[in-house]
Amino acid sequence: MSDGSEGTGGLTFDKSKRSWPNELNVFGALILIIIIFEVLGAIFMQQSLLFDTRDRFDSIFNEARLRIIIIQVAIIGIIALGVTQVIITAGIDLSSGSVVGATAMIAMSFAQVAEVNGAMNPKAIFGPSFLDLPVVIPIIVGLTVGTLAGAINGLLVAYARIPPFIATLGMMLFARGVAQWWSLGNPVSFPTESYAKIGAGMMPVIIFLSLAVLFHFIMNYTVYGKHTYAIGSNEAAARMSGINVPRHLMLVYMIAGGLAGLAAVILTSKNLTAQSGMGLSYELEAIAMAVIGGVSLFGGRGSIIGTVIGALIIGVITSGFTFLRLGAFYQEMVLGCIIVGAVALDQWQQQRAASRS
Amino acid sequence: MSDIILETKGLTKHYGGVHALEDADFILKRGEHVAIMGDNGAGKSTFVRQITGVEQRTRGEVIFDGEPVSFAGPLDAREAGIETVFQTLALADDLNVPDNLFLGREKTKWNWLGPFRLLDYKSMREDTMAGLVKTGVKIPNIKNTIANMSGGQRQCVAIARTATFASKLTIMDEPTAALGVQETAQVENIIRTLKEQGESLILVSHNMRQVFDLVDRIIVFRRGRMVANLNKEDTNGEDVVAYITGAKTGAEYEGAA
Numbered sequence: 001m002s003d004g005s006e007g008t009g010g011l012t013f014d015k016s017k018r019s020w021p022n023e024l025n026v027f028g029a030l031i032l033i034i035i036i037f038e039v040l041g042a043i044f045m046q047q048s049l050l051f052d053t054r055d056r057f058d059s060i061f062n063e064a065r066l067r068i069i070i071i072q073v074a075i076i077g078i079i080a081l082g083v084t085q086v087i088i089t090a091g092i093d094l095s096s097g098s099v100v101g102a103t104a105m106i107a108m109s110f111a112q113v114a115e116v117n118g119a120m121n122p123k124a125i126f127g128p129s130f131l132d133l134p135v136v137i138p139i140i141v142g143l144t145v146g147t148l149a150g151a152i153n154g155l156l157v158a159y160a161r162i163p164p165f166i167a168t169l170g171m172m173l174f175a176r177g178v179a180q181w182w183s184l185g186n187p188v189s190f191p192t193e194s195y196a197k198i199g200a201g202m203m204p205v206i207i208f209l210s211l212a213v214l215f216h217f218i219m220n221y222t223v224y225g226k227h228t229y230a231i232g233s234n235e236a237a238a239r240m241s242g243i244n245v246p247r248h249l250m251l252v253y254m255i256a257g258g259l260a261g262l263a264a265v266i267l268t269s270k271n272l273t274a275q276s277g278m279g280l281s282y283e284l285e286a287i288a289m290a291v292i293g294g295v296s297l298f299g300g301r302g303s304i305i306g307t308v309i310g311a312l313i314i315g316v317i318t319s320g321f322t323f324l325r326l327g328a329f330y331q332e333m334v335l336g337c338i339i340v341g342a343v344a345l346d347q348w349q350q351q352r353a354a355s356r357s
Numbered sequence: 358m359s360d361i362i363l364e365t366k367g368l369t370k371h372y373g374g375v376h377a378l379e380d381a382d383f384i385l386k387r388g389e390h391v392a393i394m395g396d397n398g399a400g401k402s403t404f405v406r407q408i409t410g411v412e413q414r415t416r417g418e419v420i421f422d423g424e425p426v427s428f429a430g431p432l433d434a435r436e437a438g439i440e441t442v443f444q445t446l447a448l449a450d451d452l453n454v455p456d457n458l459f460l461g462r463e464k465t466k467w468n469w470l471g472p473f474r475l476l477d478y479k480s481m482r483e484d485t486m487a488g489l490v491k492t493g494v495k496i497p498n499i500k501n502t503i504a505n506m507s508g509g510q511r512q513c514v515a516i517a518r519t520a521t522f523a524s525k526l527t528i529m530d531e532p533t534a535a536l537g538v539q540e541t542a543q544v545e546n547i548i549r550t551l552k553e554q555g556e557s558l559i560l561v562s563h564n565m566r567q568v569f570d571l572v573d574r575i576i577v578f579r580r581g582r583m584v585a586n587l588n589k590e591d592t593n594g595e596d597v598v599a600y601i602t603g604a605k606t607g608a609e610y611e612g613a614a
Contacts, residue, residue: 223463226476229452238460243461
């Protein structure tokens with residue numbers, strides 16, 4: 001009978017493969033990028049990017065810039081939290097930017113004030129009974145529109161078996177059309193005071209980070225998270241294990257849509273207006289955040305923490321280029337290279353894993 | 358309780374005009390280990406697929422644990438107590454060992470949260486360890502993802518699922534076809550452990566030595582028909598090969614093929 005010594009020779013196991021979580025690599029990349037900007041800043045600008053070098057305040061960091069870095073990525077970051085989950089199922093969501101546009105127009109229409117400077121609101125979309133509504137109504141409308149768009153994506157992907165790229169590409173065009181049709185291209189403006197508070201100041205950041213914590217927990221400690229990873233890892237195995245794959249995918253796309261809807265509410269609140277072009281190419285930036293953060297486009301791998309760090313990397317690069325007074329086009333070139341580099345690294349890791357087995 | 362765990366009567370599967378499986382009468386006793394052998398396309402996998410509900414049979418009866426059954430899918434079969442180790446591994450590469458063992462039947466807390474109910478990691482880890490001990494599977498770190506494991510370890514994880522869930526019948530479809538010598542040895546050790554614990558097993562295999570090492574009885578399929586039902590003691594490798602190739606046909610199956 002088995003003495004246990006048999007067969008163990010071929011079963012070697014390298015602990016180093018596990019003990020170094022991918023998020024640390026991404027975090028290392030963030031630190032490296034910061035160091036590069038600090039060095040360039042010291043050489044060319046005689047300033048520091050993140051640290052307070054002017055002795056104006058008693059702080060270590062340049063808090064104003066830190067705040068800008070995180071505010072500028074917070075809203076797209078909220079979208080990226082949903083996109084991350086979609087990509088982990090080995091899907092993709094190209095529609096989130098357009099869904100932001102459509103949701104912005106629709107939600108804002110329910111957030112308008114009745115009177116501007118003593119006169120009737122010139123931008124009012126609906127009649128007087130739809131003005132000065134309590135703030136929960138536009139929020140619910142926004143979340144519903146976004147979730148509905150996500151539900152349609154989910155239906156197409158999970159039940160109609162249309163590839164996610166095509167299904168969400170269709171939604172991307174459709175939702176942008178809705179955004180333009182809603183008010184025939186006119187902006188929707190003048191929100192109520194309480195609506196304007198949703199996205200004021202640091203609120204987008206607070207919402208972004210709270211949702212990040214929530215979804216980090218969900219992805220790691222709930223059945224929903226486990227099944228999301230399982231489907232992206234091996235859909236056939238997930239199905240054979242009894243997971244209702246279509247229903248789960250549906251839920252994932254709905255959450256992604258709902259987060260895009262929420263981002264639209266925050267964005268319109270922050271800007272005090274909604275325009276049909278809002279959210280243009282947000283989907284690509286959200287995907288970039290996830291990919292830079294180590295989420296694999298092949299599915300199954302990646303994390304919310306990674307995406308948050310990915311968002312910070314994009315924020316630091318954007319601020320860094322402004323700080324160095326370099327044009328935005330350089331920034332886009334560098335971002336493009338970083339995205340391709342991140343995917344190349346993922347490919348390489350995949351191949352190495354495949355050759356090991 | 359009868360001592361027959363699985364019985365098929367006249368089990369038949371036609372794919373259009375192709376008669377992949379014809380009138381298979383088969384009996385498996387509780388705790389018995391039976392091998393199914395045969396050439397490629399002889400109907401071995403077809404036979405297994407009709408039992409586990411992966412496909413729907415054309416005709417015939419399957420009686421499992423005393424009850425006539427008709428599984429709508431492999432899940433049904435699993436719920437009834439038939440665990441299948443598939444030729445292609447049904448594991449999620451990016452998950453670790455307990456996650457894979459409990460995939461689709463996670464132990465949870467706070468079930469009122471619906472899809473967001475919490476995973477009971479501790480309890481699943483304990484059950485996984487118990488299952489691994491029971492099967493004699495040695496895996497250095499169960500928190501390791503499947504992607505970081507060797508082929509043998511992966512196959513062991515797939516087999517350990519069986520033990521963890523106290524199934525009534527285990528079906529293995531060529532579990533060692535893709536494995537090296539040492540890995541094969543480990544899988545075979547697990548199968549011996551299952552035997553000691555009285556697990557019933559159907560083993561589809563091409564490996565003559567393995568079959569003679571591990572099972573009590575050998576069933577041979579040829580061109581969709583069962584052609585031999587041999588006790589291990591009454592036969593030898595040459596004999597089995599004769600049945601597989603068609604040089605011989607069992608007396609009770611005369612005229613069948």
